[in-house]
Amino acid sequence: MTDVFIRKRPRGLSRWGQVLWRILQEASVWCIWKGRNDIAFNGCGTSIRKLMLEIKMQASLWAAGNSSFKGLKCNGAIVNWKSLFFDPP
Numbered sequence: 347m348t349d350v351f352i353r354k355r356p357r358g359l360s361r362w363g364q365v366l367w368r369i370l371q372e373a374s375v376w377c378i379w380k381g382r383n384d385i386a387f388n389g390c391g392t393s394i395r396k397l398m399l400e401i402k403m404q405a406s407l408w409a410a411g412n413s414s415f416k417g418l419k420c421n422g423a424i425v426n427w428k429s430l431f432f433d434p435p
Contacts, residue, residue: 370401
């Protein structure tokens with residue numbers, strides 16, 4: 347997770363990976379904030395695995411508005427997360 351905030355964009359990203367990398371920081375902050383609010387105001391926690399899934403879902407949904415992702419479904423993006431970043435679409 348720290349790579350997303352500290353590192354510059356990795357080299358060799360696919361077209362989709364470049365779009366997702368730009369969105370990933372905002373999606374991470376948004377989901378962490380929502381998770382923090384659930385703990386603070388609703389008394390319910392979340393697991394790291396669930397948080398990571400929520401970040402991927404949010405980033406996929408936000409990326410869906412980009413013309414590069416036309417026709418890609420959110421569940422397809424999550425299942426193929428790694429290949430979206432490094433394999434050309």
